């Protein structure tokens with residue numbers, strides 16, 4: 535993905551042409567757009583100031599006008615917990631490209647933008663623990679996230695509410711704007727914004743005002759693929775680094791365009807996220823989805839009997855102990871000592887199990903010895 539969204543998506547059914555200074559009128563307040571936070575396939579996300587006495591900063595996610603994100607607010611309402619992004623407002627916005635679902639939430643610092651910096655093992659473990667609790671709470675509410683990966687995890691930044699809004703704006707990067715000027719004036723259309731804005735670097739701001747000594751508090755966002763257990767998501771998304779084997783099998787071998795995604799796929803993703811939080815890199819780095827099955831079998835050692843006929847090279851000999859042994863040093867860099875590393879590998883091998891019915895529940899994961907010490911903080 536580039537640093538700004540794909541311009542061709544500013545069309546009917548696509549992105550809303552937001553620019554800095556726009557005011558959006560919600561149900562509980564109005565919001566003045568002051569900067570860009572990010573963008574995805576289904577939305578642009580903006581830093582906005584509430585236009586009330588609080589002048590609080592919020593994140594405003596303006597979805598594409600294809601209706602695919604219409605259920606995000608509904609799922610979020612069902613799961614509100616301290617480990618999911620806080621829903622502050624939800625409303626519809628009519629514009630030149632159609633009707634967009636808008637949700638307003640608290641501002642989070644994307645965790646991926648922080649992982650490369652020096653972070654203590656305890657910091658990493660606390661993030662992992664928050665995610666386990668998040669998935670437990672989601673499943674208790676009957677909701678499956680359906681697209682869990684570290685790109686959808688952020689750290690809260692309560693300091694943002696305490697700082698003077700003018701100081702915050704001064705401390706954030708200045709706006710990097712690219713003018714949108716069609717070569718042929720006849721192609722000018724209200725579907726396009728006057729300019730596109732590069733997202734601000736919230737991680738740098740966070741590093742400056744919070745530092746890495748703070749105890750982090752992680753939350754999950756992007757509920758665009760969330761659905762009630764037993765139903766289907768409106769859109770299929772699967773991040774290669776956290777996609778469950780049953781989903782890969784259905785997609786690649788059975789050619790199912792919209793495979794069912796259940797709670798156990800969230801648990802697989804949890805294992806993949808914990809690996810990445812500690813080691814700093816994804817468990818199946820730089821692989822395409824079609825290569826995943828072979829690597830998953832090497833990691834686990836064998837393929838469940840019910841899948842053997844459909845799994846590529848299912849009967850090749852494999853040594854899962856050697857697979858984990860090769861990654862031990864890498865994982866140890868994010869752990870406190872040898873025991874901590876061994877406990878982590880035990881937890882990962884218990885969680886990243888091919889057969890979905892044999893994976894532990896998030897509650898069981900939260901009681902794992904690797905989390906001892908962190909559990910007592912809660």
Ligand SMILES: Nc1ncnc2c1ncn2[C@@H]1O[C@H](COP(=O)(O)OP(=O)(O)OP(=O)(O)O)[C@@H](O)[C@H]1O
Pocket residue numbers: 571572573574575576577578579593595619639640641642643644685686688755756757758771
């Ligand atoms: N609450 C938030 N606080 C800060 N930044 C956010 C917040 N929500 C989203 N973002 C930023 O905007 C980006 C896009 O958001 P999101 O993932 O919700 O959109 P999407 O279109 O549903 O994405 P995808 O293509 O992954 O489905 C995120 O990667 C993140 O950088």
